[in-house]
Amino acid sequence: MGRRTVDEHAARVAALLGPVLGALGNERLVLADALGRLNADDVIAPIALPPFRNSQMDGYAARAAEVAAAPLVLPVGGVVAAAPATAAVLPLATLLKVMTGAPLPEGADCVVPVEDTAPATGGVRVLAPRTAGEFVREAGSDVQAGALVVAAGVRLAPRHLAALAAVGVAAVAVRRRPRVAVLTTGEEVADPGAPLAPGQIYDANATALRALVAESGGDVVRVVRTGDDPAAFAGALDAAVAQADLVLTCGGISKGDFEVVRQVLEPRGAEVVEVAMQPGGPQATAVVAGVPVIGFPGNPVSTQVSFTVFVRPLLRATAGLPPLEPRTLPLAEAIRSPAGRRQWLRGCVRDGTVVPVSGPGSHLVATMAAADVLLDVPAEVERLAAGDLVAVVPL
Incomplete structure (x- = not known):
């Protein structure tokens, strides 16, 4: 031998x-099965995200120039929901009520949050002026079509799966x-x-x-x-x-x-x-x-x-899991080790030190359950004193 x-x-x-x-090699999985897997290929966004200009707030779509003199009252010409619909057009000197995520009507360049309005005869009172672009999510402001969403080699976490789903990707190639x-x-x-x-x-x-x-x-x-x-x-x-x-x-x-x-x-x-x-x-x-x-x-x-x-x-x-690297800690108590054999003692990390758990026997499986590290004692070391440094490997 x-x-x-x-x-x-x-x-x-x-x-x-x-x-x-x-x-x-690789295999293709639906997103529901891809959690924790190693992404095999760069995934490119097939669409922009958001795919269209939309409202960041529940409020009123407006033209910034028309609410610059607020407070003032403007009529409300309708409601735009966060739902499939024909593109709305904002009439002049008018507001359109919009929900969060709803497409911004053509002609609008800002949103007045509902908190900055009050009911009024003949419409809604706008209490504060807005500038162009306020509370508006521009198309592609998150990611442009053709841009990288998740790179190859990434271990897929929930946030990666959410991004893939948001751009319409239903399945992904992962390392088998x-x-x-x-x-x-x-x-x-x-x-x-x-x-x-x-x-x-x-x-x-x-x-x-x-x-x-x-x-x-x-x-x-x-x-x-x-x-x-x-x-x-x-x-x-x-x-x-x-x-x-x-x-x-x-x-x-x-x-x-x-x-x-x-x-x-x-x-x-x-x-x-x-x-x-x-x-x-x-x-x-x-x-x-x-x-x-x-x-x-x-x-x-x-x-x-x-x-x-x-x-x-x-x-x-x-x-694609991170390596469990050894670290060096001081011993809480002295240990002995047989000469000529690299010893793997079981231990527990406490208060910045490592405490040996039970003895070196290879049958002590129940006591190993109390350990959270292996003490890596070099083959040439026969004794270490309390306070001496020893490498520990996470379990």
């Missing part, structure tokens, strides 16, 4: 996944999400909620990886658990690579007697290596039918740490 540093194995995983993630299959193994694991037989534990890895992949911008298309039978795992693997762009496996790659993933993958050219890290030492990589397969250890904390370190950054970048 080879020995790699964390950075060397991360580079290996990136080399396998990079071409696949870079060749996903990677399809990910999750295969967990082990005779000893059972579905959550099922009764446990003696010697069994519940399968946390399927739930964890499904959630981690979704959070990182991937689509989980298949989740299957097999026991320790190589034929059953091989069948599940073949079905997974037929459907997915990436397969993640849990367990079965160490040095025991029932290492089903290793037994099936090594004859197909897999590399099963020891990475100088804790937790997560055993790691596997393979390509099956052109599909990358990344194998994690079976202990639940090892699985989560391995995904976070090796796969999460690649999926997030593909989805």
Whole structure:
């Protein structure tokens, strides 16, 4: 079994996944389904916005020159609603009542807000003068037809979808999400909620990886658990690579007697290596039918740490999600770390310091729920004192 540093194995995983993630292509989605997706192409406005001159206020369309001597009374010649209608024309020395968003009548160059008017015999009293252009939204004042609305590479937020809808775009090309299959193994694991037989534990890895992949911008298309039978795992693997762009496996790659993933993958050219890290030492990589397969250890904390370190950054970048960069914080208490292995301790950020959560064991999945960061302790460091700085990676 080879020995790699964390950075060397991360580079290996990136080399396998990079071409696949870079060749996903695009798909077209209606706006209702495009939230959070990575916009594939520049979207150009097919119309101006607003598409016509309209009133910014409920009030009265007027000619500025005719209300310059306000206060004065002018007759009201009708009402223009914010609705489809034949273009209205403003008669001379007359007002037309307009609603917010209503087309500005031809001849009008300003709007007198209703708050600046009062009822009067023979019409409406205009209480204050207006200048040309006041409370008028000009056509194209938001965006001109032919102008860029949303650029390629933007992760679509609600504000982007609103802008696209406003210019009449109903669907948009987005980067396709990677399809990910999750295969967990082990005779000893059972579905959550099922009764446990003696010697069994519940399968946390399927739930964890499904959630981690979704959070990182991937689509989980298949989740299957097999026991320790190589034929059953091989069948599940073949079905997974037929459907997915990436397969993640849990367990079965160490040095025991029932290492089903290793037994099936090594004859197909897999590399099963020891990475100088804790937790997560055993790691596997393979390509099956052109599909990358990344194998994690079976202990639940090892699985989560391995995904976070090796796969999460690649999926997030593909989805256009911001990178979760490490930061440096002082330790709230001293820690020890085994020499020669890069340690990923669980911790919690409190009052500008990081507090280790529980111990280093790879089985401590319940206590990991209390953590919000991983402490990245270099392989050459055996002890850090309270107050020493340590890199922390957000969970």
